[in-house]
Structures are given as structure tokens and as C-alpha cells.
Amino acid sequence: MLRAEALEKRFGAEAVLNNVSFSLGEEETIAVVGPSGCGKTTLLYMLCGLSAPSAGQVLLDGKPVNGPRSDISIILQDYGLLPWKTVLDNVALGLKVQGVGRRKRLQRAEAVLDELGIAAKAGDYPGTLSGGQQQRVAIARAFVTRPRLMLLDEPFSSLDAMTREKMQGIMLNVWSRRRVPSVLVTHSLEEAVTLGRKILVLGGSPATPVACFDNPGFGDPDLKTTDAGFAMLRDIRKTLEERW
Ligand SMILES: Nc1ncnc2c1ncn2[C@@H]1O[C@H](COP(=O)(O)OP(=O)(O)O)[C@@H](O)[C@H]1O
Ligand SMILES: [Mg+2]
Numbered sequence: 355m356l357r358a359e360a361l362e363k364r365f366g367a368e369a370v371l372n373n374v375s376f377s378l379g380e381e382e383t384i385a386v387v388g389p390s391g392c393g394k395t396t397l398l399y400m401l402c403g404l405s406a407p408s409a410g411q412v413l414l415d416g417k418p419v420n421g422p423r424s425d426i427s428i429i430l431q432d433y434g435l436l437p438w439k440t441v442l443d444n445v446a447l448g449l450k451v452q453g454v455g456r457r458k459r460l461q462r463a464e465a466v467l468d469e470l471g472i473a474a475k476a477g478d479y480p481g482t483l484s485g486g487q488q489q490r491v492a493i494a495r496a497f498v499t500r501p502r503l504m505l506l507d508e509p510f511s512s513l514d515a516m517t518r519e520k521m522q523g524i525m526l527n528v529w530s531r532r533r534v535p536s537v538l539v540t541h542s543l544e545e546a547v548t549l550g551r552k553i554l555v556l557g558g559s560p561a562t563p564v565a566c567f568d569n570p571g572f573g574d575p576d577l578k579t580t581d582a583g584f585a586m587l588r589d590i591r592k593t594l595e596e597r598w
Pocket of ligand 1: 397
């Protein structure tokens with residue numbers, strides 16, 4: 355459903371990404387790992403049409419992505435919630451853009467907040483919530499529009515280890531019910547192995563894919579403690595060590 359074809363990105367004289375190609379199928383997720391500053395956020399921006407590639411193209415359902423669109427949800431690193439709106443209004447906002455009526459908006463926003471176990475905070479303001487709670491609201495807001503494609507930029511990186519594991523479980527839960535094709539950028543290999551059906555490793559400068567792992571066991575929060583999970587982690591680490 356999503357194809358990145360030979361994507362390249364330059365900022366002036368600086369080449370950041372080179373020859374990035376991959377595909378994402380229905381009901382699939384792909385985790386993108388790579389060192390800080392290698393161009394992961396830049397890649398997500400190109401995938402959703404917020405930034406134009408210097409070469410190559412992004413195809414969604416066979417059609418080029420040439421600009422921002424309402425059927426792609428992106429979850430940014432800092433959650434991006436509006437502090438002056440309540441949790442419920444923050445979540446309902448995306449539906450307004452889609453032209454959904456007010457009553458339906460609030461109903462759907464409430465339902466997805468409930469799904470994420472945070473309905474009790476609907477009337478509160480984001481500033482009064484913990485990091486983990488804000489992250490749940492951001493995920494609710496991303497799913498409520500029933501997007502065709504979901505992009506996540508290191509969504510759990512600022513959370514403590516316990517909250518992070520819990521959020522991964524919550525994310526898997528929502529995802530397994532909705533099965534929205536997703537691209538997840540992370541610097542945690544464990545997170546990539548838990549959440550990525552495929553794992554794309556970026557390396558080099560400019561960064562380019564150095565490996566893409568098939569990870570059929572993804573979606574099991576305990577995978578990283580099994581033999582298959584260990585083997586996958588070991589293979590990814592080996593690739594990283596060889597390339598960096
Ligand atoms: N708008 C921009 N203008 C110039 N350089 C940029 C811009 N956005 C990102 N960069 C550069 O591109 C590189 C990759 O950045 P980024 O995609 O944020 O990396 P990552 O998300 O992997 O940490 C960095 O060197 C950064 O300075
Ligand atoms: Mg980034």
C-alpha cells in the first residue's frame with residue numbers, strides 16, 4: 355500500500371538520505387532504526403508529504419504523495435497536543451478537518467479515549483497529564499480519523515522504561531484491533547523487534563538502508579524474551595556493528 359522509491363534528501367550541499375526504498379503492505383508495520391541525526395524524521399516528513407524528496411517518490415495506493423493529506427496520521431516526538439484545548443477536543447480536532455459533525459466527533463473521540471484507557475481525563479487539559487497520559491492522547495488523536503497510514507516518530511523515547519513498555523503494549527492492543535499500516539521510527543532495537551513486522555536499518559552518510567529484516571513474530575510483547583526474539587536482536591546488532 356505504501357512504496358518509497360529511491361528517496362533522496364539534500365539540504366543545500368548536505369546529502370542526508372540516499373536511495374531509500376522499501377514497501378509496506380496491508381496490516382503491516384515497519385520499524386525504522388538508525389543513529390541519531392541520520393534522517394529518520396526527515397524520512398517520515400517525506401512519507402506524509404510535508405517535505406518534498408530531492409529525488410525519488412512516495413506512492414500511497416499507487417498514487418504519488420505530493421503534499422500534506424488528511425488520511426495520513428503522524429505522531430511527533432513531542433506529542434503536539436494543543437495546551438488550550440481539553441483532551442477530548444484535542445482528539446476530536448482531526449475529525450473536524452474531515453468534516454464530521456460535532457456530535458459524531460465527540461462520540462468517536464470518547465470511544466477511542468476509552469480504548470486507550472484514558473477516558474477519565476477527557477475534560478482535563480494536556481498540561482495536567484503525565485508524559486505517558488499525553489502520549490495516549492496523541493495516539494488516540496492519530497487513530498480517531500481512521501487513517502490509511504500511521505507514522506510514529508520515536509513516540510515512546512521520552513518515557514521512563516516502565517511506562518514505555520506499558521505504552522508499547524497499549525499500542526499493540528489498539529493496532530491489533532485497527533491494523534492501520536504503520537511506519538515507526540525508533541532508536542530502541544527492542545521496540546523495533548516488538549512492534550515492527552519489518553525492520554529497516556539505516557546507516558552510513560548519507561544514510562541508506564543497510565538491511566531490512568523480516569520479523570513474523572512481531573506484535574508479541576514477550577517476543578524479546580524468546581529465542582526467536584533474541585536471534586532477531588542479535589542479527590540486527592550484528593548488522594549495525596558491521597556497518598558503523
Ligand atoms: N529543514 C532542515 N534544514 C536543514 N537541515 C535539516 C533540516 N531538517 C533536518 N536537517 C538535517 O538533516 C539531518 C537529519 O535530521 P533528522 O531527520 O532530524 O534526523 P533523525 O530524526 O534521524 O535524528 C540532520 O543533520 C539535520 O540537521
Ligand atoms: Mg528524529
